[in-house]
Amino acid sequence: MRVVDTPGLADDVVGLVLEPADGTPTPSWSPGAHLDLTLPSGLRRQYSLCGTDPRSLMVAVRRLGAASTEIHERVREGDVLHTQGPRTAFPFCGEPRVLLVAGGIGITPIVTMARECATRGLDWHLVYAGRTRASMPFLDELVALAGSRLTLLVDEERERYPSVGEVLGWADADTAVYCCGPTPLLDLVRTARGPVRAPLHYERFAPPPVISGREFDVTLARAGLTLKVPADRSALDVVLDAVPDTPYSCRQGFCGTCRVQVCERAVERRGRAGGPGRPGAREMLLCTDRAEGVGLTVDL
Numbered sequence: 487m488r489v490v491d492t493p494g495l496a497d498d499v500v501g502l503v504l505e506p507a508d509g510t511p512t513p514s515w516s517p518g519a520h521l522d523l524t525l526p527s528g529l530r531r532q533y534s535l536c537g538t539d540p541r542s543l544m545v546a547v548r549r550l551g552a553a554s555t556e557i558h559e560r561v562r563e564g565d566v567l568h569t570q571g572p573r574t575a576f577p578f579c580g581e582p583r584v585l586l587v588a589g590g591i592g593i594t595p596i597v598t599m600a601r602e603c604a605t606r607g608l609d610w611h612l613v614y615a616g617r618t619r620a621s622m623p624f625l626d627e628l629v630a631l632a633g634s635r636l637t638l639l640v641d642e643e644r645e646r647y648p649s650v651g652e653v654l655g656w657a658d659a660d661t662a663v664y665c666c667g668p669t670p671l672l673d674l675v676r677t678a679r680g681p682v683r684a685p686l687h688y689e690r691f692a693p694p695p696v697i698s699g700r701e702f703d704v705t706l707a708r709a710g711l712t713l714k715v716p717a718d719r720s721a722l723d724v725v726l727d728a729v730p731d732t733p734y735s736c737r738q739g740f741c742g743t744c745r746v747q748v749c750e751r752a753v754e755r756r757g758r759a760g761g762p763g764r765p766g767a768r769e770m771l772l773c774t775d776r777a778e779g780v781g782l783t784v785d786l
């Protein structure tokens with residue numbers, strides 16, 4: 487797709503507005519959908535779609551790590567980027583009563599859900615947390631859209647982290663909660679939510695912690711290296727220490743970018759990659775899958 491505009495959306499947040507380079511119609515998408523972008527360096531990352539114009543797709547990118555820095559510094563209007571999608575890994579189900587919780591750039595899927603709630607006339611509320619007002623994209627739009635349905639938690643104006651009551655106070659047992667943001671915010675919502683009737687939907691920025699992992703060895707056949715994967719780390723993290731250009735994207739087992747061939751031994755499946763990303767019988771996702779026994783050998 488061709489980059490047709492690069493609006494500044496907040497401090498250190500740039501938008502990429504994209505249109506099909508071959509003149510075909512812009513694909514449709516629904517709230518919570520994301521687009522896979524392959525950058526000129528070959529890095530591949532996923533960004534939530536957050537625009538309002540059906541003739542184009544827009545993503546918002548905060549400068550935070552190698553890929554987003556490349557977007558800020560190298561990608562310009564007129565460039566053509568390889569894209570895949572849109573795909574929806576964080577779907578909005580339109581429950582009658584909805585609490586939306588966003589931290590920082592986690593607003594990108596949530597803003598599309600807020601627009602959808604308003605359009606459908608649902609009973610909804612948004613909690614939007616950030617460091618400073620200037621760093622929070624879509625703030626003016628959301629103030630106008632949500633009015634009294636918005637709780638704004640700005641660190642700089644409060645000098646403390648959001649409390650459980652501030653974040654979840656509006657939700658009763660029948661309120662569906664959608665949350666996207668940094669790990670501490672997600673952990674707060676997940677642990678404090680308790681037993682309720684309505685679902686919690688969330689999307690992470692960071693890889694999930696490894697639960698009940700066992701240590702194993704991963705041998706990289708082509709590199710001739712054997713690496714120890716501790717119980718609390720992923721094979722991808724360990725492999726990246728030794729081979730920094732190993733491809734990855736979501737780090738959560740759904741995009742399939744880190745898929746590798748397994749030459750020897752069995753794999754304990756943990757990822758949820760579907761469609762083209764799904765690993766075959768002799769493949770593993772380095773970011774989530776582990777060895778079933780003491781070790782395995784991969785084609786890397």
Ligand code: FES
Pocket residue numbers: 734735736737738739740741742743744745757759771772773774
């Ligand atoms: S990086 Fe996406 S499945 Fe591993």
